[in-house]
Amino acid sequence: MKTIVLMLVMVLCFVQSSAQEITMFSGFFDYQYYQDDKRIARKDLVNLLETNQEALAYWNRSKTFNTLSWLALASEIGFGIWYITDNKESNNAISQVGLFGSFAAALTFSFISHSQKKKAILKYNQGIEEKTAFKIYPSKKGIGVAIVF
Numbered sequence: 369m370k371t372i373v374l375m376l377v378m379v380l381c382f383v384q385s386s387a388q389e390i391t392m393f394s395g396f397f398d399y400q401y402y403q404d405d406k407r408i409a410r411k412d413l414v415n416l417l418e419t420n421q422e423a424l425a426y427w428n429r430s431k432t433f434n435t436l437s438w439l440a441l442a443s444e445i446g447f448g449i450w451y452i453t454d455n456k457e458s459n460n461a462i463s464q465v466g467l468f469g470s471f472a473a474a475l476t477f478s479f480i481s482h483s484q485k486k487k488a489i490l491k492y493n494q495g496i497e498e499k500t501a502f503k504i505y506p507s508k509k510g511i512g513v514a515i516v517f
Contacts, residue, residue, distance in 0.1 A: 389493045390416065392485060399485065416492065423491040430484035437477035444470040 388404040390413065401413045408416075417423045447466035454463055 389496065390489050392489050417488060420492050420495045423488045423495065426484050426488035426491060430481045430488060433477045433481035433484060437474050437481060440470050440474035440477055444474055 391402045393400045401408050417427050447463055447470055451463040451467055454460055
């Protein structure tokens with residue numbers, strides 16, 4: 369009986385339950401997501417992020433800022449067309465301000481969106497590292513080890 373208990377304790381010491389981390393790489397048009405070495409789709413990533421509410425909140429903010437960056441890019445195109453086709457000097461300055469302002473807004477929202485995606489993935493990865501079924505500590509009273517669940 370003592371041998372079985374000793375073997376069980378030794379097995380528990382070496383067993384680690386670890387989940388697979390998510391990584392994000394830049395693709396040509398969009399990002400590519402991997403769970404360890406296996407590529408996953410965005411829909412699968414969202415399903416994984418739904419297990420951690422804080423990571424999902426970062427992901428939803430990222431989607432909002434991505435939409436805002438696309439809207440700013442659309443206004444950039446509109447101001448660019450207005451700047452090219454307008455022959456009046458008075459409206460030319462307004463179109464230039466709109467052109468540069470929408471360009472700055474598109475870049476800013478795009479960077480914020482990327483930052484929120486990274487935060488979502490990092491928060492998810494932190495959440496899976498903290499989950500352990502048990503921890504082994506030295507015993508506070510006497511000689512030996514204590515398993516804390």
